[in-house]
Amino acid sequence: MPTPAISIQNLTKVFPIPFRREKVVAVKDLSLNVEAGHVYGLLGPNGSGKSTTMKIVLGLVSPTAGKTEIFGRDSAEVESREDVGFLPESPYFYKFLTGEETLLFYGKLCGLRGAKLKERAKELLHLVGLESAAARRIGGYSKGMLQRIGLAQALVQEPRLLVLDEPTAGVDPAGSREIRDLILAFKQRGITVLLCSHLLSQVQEICDRIGILHEGRLVREGALADLISIDTQTEIVLENATPQFLDQLRAAAARGGAKIVEERKPQRTLERYFLEVTGGGE
Amino acid sequence: MLDVFLTPMSAAPSATRHKLFSPARIWALASNTLLELVRLKVFYFLLLFALLIIGSSAFVVKFSFQEQFQVLKDVALGAMSIFTWLLAVLSTALLLPKDIEERTLYTILAKPVPRCEYLLGKLLGVLTLLFLATSLMSFLFVGVLYYREQGAIASLGDMPPDEFAAAVAAVKASTFSPSLIQGIVFIYLKAALCASLTLLLSTFASTTIFTIMVSVVVYFIGHVQALARDYWLRDATVGPLTKIFLAFVSLVFPDLQLFNVVDDIAAGAALPMAIFLKTSALGVIYIAVYFLAGYFLFQNKEL
Numbered sequence: 001m002p003t004p005a006i007s008i009q010n011l012t013k014v015f016p017i018p019f020r021r022e023k024v025v026a027v028k029d030l031s032l033n034v035e036a037g038h039v040y041g042l043l044g045p046n047g048s049g050k051s052t053t054m055k056i057v058l059g060l061v062s063p064t065a066g067k068t069e070i071f072g073r074d075s076a077e078v079e080s081r082e083d084v085g086f087l088p089e090s091p092y093f094y095k096f097l098t099g100e101e102t103l104l105f106y107g108k109l110c111g112l113r114g115a116k117l118k119e120r121a122k123e124l125l126h127l128v129g130l131e132s133a134a135a136r137r138i139g140g141y142s143k144g145m146l147q148r149i150g151l152a153q154a155l156v157q158e159p160r161l162l163v164l165d166e167p168t169a170g171v172d173p174a175g176s177r178e179i180r181d182l183i184l185a186f187k188q189r190g191i192t193v194l195l196c197s198h199l200l201s202q203v204q205e206i207c208d209r210i211g212i213l214h215e216g217r218l219v220r221e222g223a224l225a226d227l228i229s230i231d232t233q234t235e236i237v238l239e240n241a242t243p244q245f246l247d248q249l250r251a252a253a254a255r256g257g258a259k260i261v262e263e264r265k266p267q268r269t270l271e272r273y274f275l276e277v278t279g280g281g282e
Numbered sequence: 283m284l285d286v287f288l289t290p291m292s293a294a295p296s297a298t299r300h301k302l303f304s305p306a307r308i309w310a311l312a313s314n315t316l317l318e319l320v321r322l323k324v325f326y327f328l329l330l331f332a333l334l335i336i337g338s339s340a341f342v343v344k345f346s347f348q349e350q351f352q353v354l355k356d357v358a359l360g361a362m363s364i365f366t367w368l369l370a371v372l373s374t375a376l377l378l379p380k381d382i383e384e385r386t387l388y389t390i391l392a393k394p395v396p397r398c399e400y401l402l403g404k405l406l407g408v409l410t411l412l413f414l415a416t417s418l419m420s421f422l423f424v425g426v427l428y429y430r431e432q433g434a435i436a437s438l439g440d441m442p443p444d445e446f447a448a449a450v451a452a453v454k455a456s457t458f459s460p461s462l463i464q465g466i467v468f469i470y471l472k473a474a475l476c477a478s479l480t481l482l483l484s485t486f487a488s489t490t491i492f493t494i495m496v497s498v499v500v501y502f503i504g505h506v507q508a509l510a511r512d513y514w515l516r517d518a519t520v521g522p523l524t525k526i527f528l529a530f531v532s533l534v535f536p537d538l539q540l541f542n543v544v545d546d547i548a549a550g551a552a553l554p555m556a557i558f559l560k561t562s563a564l565g566v567i568y569i570a571v572y573f574l575a576g577y578f579l580f581q582n583k584e585l
Binding site: 091093105 | 306307389390
């Protein structure tokens with residue numbers, strides 16, 4: 001059996017409240033695996049334990065009980081982070097650095113050096129569409145640009161696993177779609193993605209599997225298609241169907257004992273409509 | 283846009299395997315810290331220092347040359363001591379709480395960077411900044427002192443060669459001496475010690491302002507630590523609770539008074555080499571101990 005990209009076993013995290021006897025249970029007995037090459041969506045309302053789980057996986061917080069592993073290596077070990085790129089929610093990088101300097105700095109932390117590192121920084125700036133802003137200081141970047149440079153720094157050492165916390169927060173629809181396309185491209189390359197997002201429509205578009213956390217517990221987990229499909233219903237979308245043919249279809253359904261639950265014109269998404277109007281889809 | 287990224291994996295640069303302790307990684311963090319502080323324009327205070335010593339130099343022209351040099355050395359070394367301390371405390375207090383507050387720390391520690399390297403990089407960045415600031419102030423001070431020395435020699439006028447040589451020797455003896463370098467080294471070590479101590483405080487303090495306030499209090503306690511140590515070790519009349527308190531002050535706080543040699547050096551007193559070396563070694567030990575204590579707290583900190 002292949003080693004999972006992330007393995008979480010019986011994870012519990014309890015935060016004591018200073019000067020009080022109470023404790024907050026952020027995560028309770030959580031177990032899940034994220035298989036290599038998958039895009040996994042970790043969902044849940046605010047305070048459900050998503051961020052704490054991510055921080056434990058990244059070794060930023062120690063678990064009260066249980067264990068997390070990245071490609072088979074205990075995530076408490078610094079070495080496990082060789083394979084991880086992380087983009088936190090609303091990231092702030094050093095404002096005094098330019099976009100290019102930021103990537104060079106993070107590259108050096110990953111052991112990259114010299115001409116190769118410079119080349120890599122250029123590639124990544126091109127990838128996230130920030131070539132023209134490479135020499136500008138981060139302090140002058142918009143929120144969307146910060147997300148993009150954050151994504152670029154997460155990719156600097158070619159990680160096998162990307163942990164993305166709300167990667168499209170504050171990004172305009174065109175930028176949001178680019179990030180979504182990038183995530184799908186990562187998947188094509190075999191990069192595993194752990195995605196935390198409140199944008200459920202986006203999660204639905206790109207995730208293979210999801211886990212839903214509520215009050216620190218994993219309440220649902222599985223392949224997205226299995227979880228959200230309605231087994232007793234079938235959807236058929238027809239093009240150029242005449243009214244006569246539709247009448248025949250309704251009659252055939254009635255004869256066969258099936259009930260037509262809903263008839264409607266399919267709609268494009270608001271995002272697609274917006275992009276068509278603003279030219280962002282070109 | 284995706285074409286670049288969709289090159290085969292082998293074409294992309296590969297990071298070197300993780301090393302347990304990487305000087306290159308530490309220097310990347312240290313140079314970044316130095317750059318941060320330089321771009322915060324902390325070197326502007328040097329202008330203030332320049333104004334202070336040039337102003338004091340112009341103010342004392344009516345005194346005898348020995349008095350002129352003593353006042354100049356007093357003012358310059360005293361100002362260097364205060365400026366380097368301020369620089370050490372203010373710049374160090376800023377680093378860690380800001381990284382935590384702005385979540386920059388997450389992106390750094392999510393890379394294969396051990397926490398001790400992060401902390402060491404921050405400290406080395408501040409120590410490099412202090413070294414540069416101390417060096418620049420020293421050059422400025424030595425420049426002004428040399429200028430005043432040459433002025434004093436030029437004003438000696440016509441004298442028989444023997445008397446002139448003796449007068450020049452007297453002028454030179456009251457300007458430059460080896461103890462001046464020792465004094466500058468102590469100023470640097472004291473500031474470095476305060477930086478290490480402030481870094482320790484910032485590992486558990488939640489804000490920059492709290493770190494600065496505690497660091498200032500510690501600075502003042504550090505100047506009376508020797509007094510507390512004397513009472514603790516020699517005075518048998520103090521009660522047990524007072525004794526515990528005195529022991530706490532003596533063991534936890536640094537003895538900063540040891541590094542206060544500016545007045546003696548300005549007055550021309552020589553500092554024995556053995557005392558210089560012992561005090562310097564003690565300074566280095568203080569820096570190391572406070573760094574290790576900071577590392578211990580930071581290693582277990584929940585982010």
